[in-house]
Amino acid sequence: MKPPPFAYECPTEVADAVSLLSTHGADARPLAGGQSLVPLLNFRLARPAILVDLNRIAALGQVTVEDGTLRIGAMARQAAVEADPGVARGWPLLTEAIGHIAHPQIRNRGTIGGSLAHNDPAAELPAVMLALDAEMTAQGPAGVRTIQAEEFFAGTMETALAPDELLTEIRVPALPQGTGWGFQEAARRQGDFALVAVAVLLRPSGSGASGIEARVVVTGTGDGPQRMRGAEAVLTERGTGGDAYEEAGDAAADASEPADDPHAPGWYRRKLVAALTRRACRQAATRMGR
Numbered sequence: 001m002k003p004p005p006f007a008y009e010c011p012t013e014v015a016d017a018v019s020l021l022s023t024h025g026a027d028a029r030p031l032a033g034g035q036s037l038v039p040l041l042n043f044r045l046a047r048p049a050i051l052v053d054l055n056r057i058a059a060l061g062q063v064t065v066e067d068g069t070l071r072i073g074a075m076a077r078q079a080a081v082e083a084d085p086g087v088a089r090g091w092p093l094l095t096e097a098i099g100h101i102a103h104p105q106i107r108n109r110g111t112i113g114g115s116l117a118h119n120d121p122a123a124e125l126p127a128v129m130l131a132l133d134a135e136m137t138a139q140g141p142a143g144v145r146t147i148q149a150e151e152f153f154a155g156t157m158e159t160a161l162a163p164d165e166l167l168t169e170i171r172v173p174a175l176p177q178g179t180g181w182g183f184q185e186a187a188r189r190q191g192d193f194a195l196v197a198v199a200v201l202l203r204p205s206g207s208g209a210s211g212i213e214a215r216v217v218v219t220g221t222g223d224g225p226q227r228m229r230g231a232e233a234v235l236t237e238r239g240t241g242g243d244a245y246e247e248a249g250d251a252a253a254d255a256s257e258p259a260d261d262p263h264a265p266g267w268y269r270r271k272l273v274a275a276l277t278r279r280a281c282r283q284a285a286t287r288m289g290r
């Protein structure tokens with residue numbers, strides 16, 4: 001397959017890229033790692049008049065920790081973030097989830113920001129950023145704005161970014177001491193998109209009978225990542241004892257409404273939600289020391 005004809009620009013500054021997107025509007029598409037966009041072009045499911053290549057904007061590829069906050073440039077390669085020891089120490093959930101993305105060859109080219117801006121409903125990174133309460137920095141003609149993860153992911157392959165805005169950075173706050181994490185995924189084959197993936201964080205808390213705060217996020221069952229607030233409430237109220245994991249899994253499954261598709265029927269995905277939520281909860285509690 002060959003892509004449709006398009007013009008090509010390769011700016012070296014963020015401002016120039018934003019100017020190109022503003023000038024051409026919906027006819028322009030930014031090109032990051034290309035692991036999602038290039039296949040869409042080749043199948044002619046995307047037909048931009050102009051591609052704005054971001055790969056020469058060095059400022060977008062940085063990964064730093066400042067005042068306890070992880071700052072990831074939108075063009076940082078997934079493999080680079082996965083291998084970063086600072087990320088592994090402070091945000092191990094992110095490191096673990098990246099290891100489930102496709103294959104090393106894909107992660108060597110794929111970018112963190114590209115995956116988030118594409119927002120495939122079965123992608124791992126949107127779910128993890130929602131669990132980690134990340135915020136996205138977007139730059140457009142009107143300036144820079146910050147978008148919380150809960151507001152950023154708008155629907156299937158849709159985000160809160162305007163056509164003339166560029167995702168430039170992701171900021172992830174520090175995790176409290178003693179936080180436990182769990183990530184579980186089921187796919188048809190190693191490297192495939194997830195049928196279902198579940199990210200769980202359990203944090204120490206001074207409130208509630210259990211003394212923990214829970215975050216449970218599921219992806220693969222709808223338009224994108226979804227917080228399972230019923231499951232979170234079970235864990236916050238019940239803690240990590242008794243049959244709390246079973247109830248949390250049931251609550252997550254009850255809140256899921258997956259549709260049938262060629263990869264799996266909805267009832268099967270719902271059962272996966274329950275099973276993977278329980279496993280991720282146990283994993284997080286173990287790492288929390290409970």
